[in-house]
Amino acid sequence: MAQFNETELTAAVVKSFEQTPNPRAKFLLQELVKSLHDYVRRTDLTFAEWEYAIDFLTRTGQKCSDIRQEFILLSDVLGVSMLVDAVNHRDRDGATETTVLGPFYVGEHKVTPHGTDISAKLEGERMFVQSRVTDLAGRPLANVPVDVWHADGDGFYDSQKPSFATEGASSRARFITDADGRFFFRTILPCSYPIPTDGPVGEMIMQTRRHPMRPAHVHFLVNAPGYEPLITHVFIGGDKYLDSDVVFGVKDELVAQVETRSDAAMPDGTKATGPWHLMTYDFHLKPGEGLAPKPLGAKVAEPA
Ligand code: BEZ
Ligand code: FE
Numbered sequence: 001m002a003q004f005n006e007t008e009l010t011a012a013v014v015k016s017f018e019q020t021p022n023p024r025a026k027f028l029l030q031e032l033v034k035s036l037h038d039y040v041r042r043t044d045l046t047f048a049e050w051e052y053a054i055d056f057l058t059r060t061g062q063k064c065s066d067i068r069q070e071f072i073l074l075s076d077v078l079g080v081s082m083l084v085d086a087v088n089h090r091d092r093d094g095a096t097e098t099t100v101l102g103p104f105y106v107g108e109h110k111v112t113p114h115g116t117d118i119s120a121k122l123e124g125e126r127m128f129v130q131s132r133v134t135d136l137a138g139r140p141l142a143n144v145p146v147d148v149w150h151a152d153g154d155g156f157y158d159s160q161k162p163s164f165a166t167e168g169a170s171s172r173a174r175f176i177t178d179a180d181g182r183f184f185f186r187t188i189l190p191c192s193y194p195i196p197t198d199g200p201v202g203e204m205i206m207q208t209r210r211h212p213m214r215p216a217h218v219h220f221l222v223n224a225p226g227y228e229p230l231i232t233h234v235f236i237g238g239d240k241y242l243d244s245d246v247v248f249g250v251k252d253e254l255v256a257q258v259e260t261r262s263d264a265a266m267p268d269g270t271k272a273t274g275p276w277h278l279m280t281y282d283f284h285l286k287p288g289e290g291l292a293p294k295p296l297g298a299k300v301a302e303p304a
Contacts, residue, residue, distance in 0.1 A: 010037040056200050063199040067159045069103040073201045076100055076247035077210075094136050095286035099249040101231050102219065103196075104157040109147045109174035115268045117186040118173045124153040124188030127258070127277040128266040133181045133222055134284050140181030141285060147174050147221040148185065155193025184268060189258070189277050190216045192241045205246065212246050215239035217254075220283065228288030234281045256281045 004012050013033045020026035039045070063070035075081045081100045089098050112118065117126075129148075133141045149172040151157050158170040171190075175183035194212035196202055205212045217233035235242060235250055237257040242250050259278045265271055267278075 006041060010034060013037070056204075059200040067106050067164070068196075070199050070201055072101070072103045073195060073199070076102065076249075077195070077201055077205060079248045082248045093286055094284060095228070096230055096232060096283045097251045097253045098231055099233050099251060099254060100247055101221075102247075104149060104151075104159055105147070105219070105221065106159045106172075109149070109172060110169060111145075112173035112175060112185070114175060114178070114182075114184050115186065115270065116173065118148070119152070119171045119186075119188040121170060122152050122188050125277060126272070126274075127187050127189045127279055128184065128268075128270075129187060129218065129279045129281075130184040130267055131182065131220075131280070132282045133177050133183070133224070134282065135227070136284055136286060138284075140177070140179070141224050141227070142177055142179045142181060144177040144181070144222060144224040145174050146177065146183055146283075147223075148172065148218060150187070150190040150218040151193045153188055153191055155191055160196070186266065186270065187218075190218060190236065192216045192239055195246055210246065211241075211244065213241045214245055214247060215241035215250060218279070222283050222285065224285055226287060226289075227285035229290055230283060230285055232283075234279065236279075 002012065010033065014030045017026055017029045017033070020029065043049075060070045060074055072081070075084075085098050085100065131146075133144050133146065135141060149157065152171055158164050158168075158172055171187060173185065175185060177183050192213050192215050194202075195205070195214060197206060197212050202212060216236040216239045219233050220230070222230040222232075233249065233254060235255045237255050242255060256279050259280075260275055261272075261278050262275050263272065266276060
């Protein structure tokens with residue numbers, strides 16, 4: 001009869017995965033067992049703490065739906081998402097920096113004409129966003145789908161609001177780059193916002209006296225065939241949370257100095273009704289493979 005002490009148990013569980021056909025799956029499972037067992041030994045984990053953890057993870061799963069991913073949020077606030085991002089993007093070679101996808105990429109972004117106000121129904125300071133997608137040599141990449149999404153002036157994504165089901169997307173669209181790699185649109189200036197605090201992850205953040213804020217940003221997902229998918233944000237320069245993002249997602253290169261303008265018209269000729277903001281930020285893609293990840297639990301349109 002097999003009987004194990006604390007360390008023999010780890011070796012036995014590791015060995016139990018020895019016949020796993022996929023070598024990578026075998027490696028990942030064995031390393032996971034080693035790290036988990038090590039954690040239990042180092043912390044002298046009690047039964048009550050183990051039960052708390054099981055309950056926490058159960059509630060995390062129960063909070064997930066087609067339009068909410070509490071596990072991604074957990075990964076984000078524990079810095080795991082940014083660590084996965086870091087180990088997978090070690091050599092940028094001048095390509096635009098990457099950051100977390102976040103839980104609000106729900107897919108189904110609708111192709112939208114350049115210049116559209118994607119926040120037309122929302123109150124807020126108006127902003128014009130102009131951008132160009134190029135390769136590492138600065139050559140334009142035409143016909144590339146770029147998904148864009150950001151929070152409203154109260155810090156909520158459209159998918160967090162009950163109206164999403166009936167009214168559809170807001171502050172969320174797909175643009176296709178023109179022959180010169182350009183795309184542009186109008187929207188509102190996003191503000192800093194808290195991650196959702198009405199679930200187990202938010203509960204953890206509040207109970208541990210962390211703050212739940214993310215600095216203001218716009219999300220971009222650029223998906224060009226023959227290039228690495230680019231999942232990133234552009235942050236609004238000057239935001240007070242740039243140094244303490246709850247998901248550790250800020251990189252200096254991703255902070256844009258958004259200008260305040262008083263010109264009567266925006267760059268595409270749209271008449272301004274008052275002062276407005278101009279965000280200019282270009283994306284440089286690295287040759288590579290792969291489609292950007294689809295949001296879990298959600299359907300997403302394939303790139304054109
Ligand atoms: C976001 O930027 O939308 C986000 C990212 C990570 C966690 C929560 C929100
Ligand atoms: Fe966001």
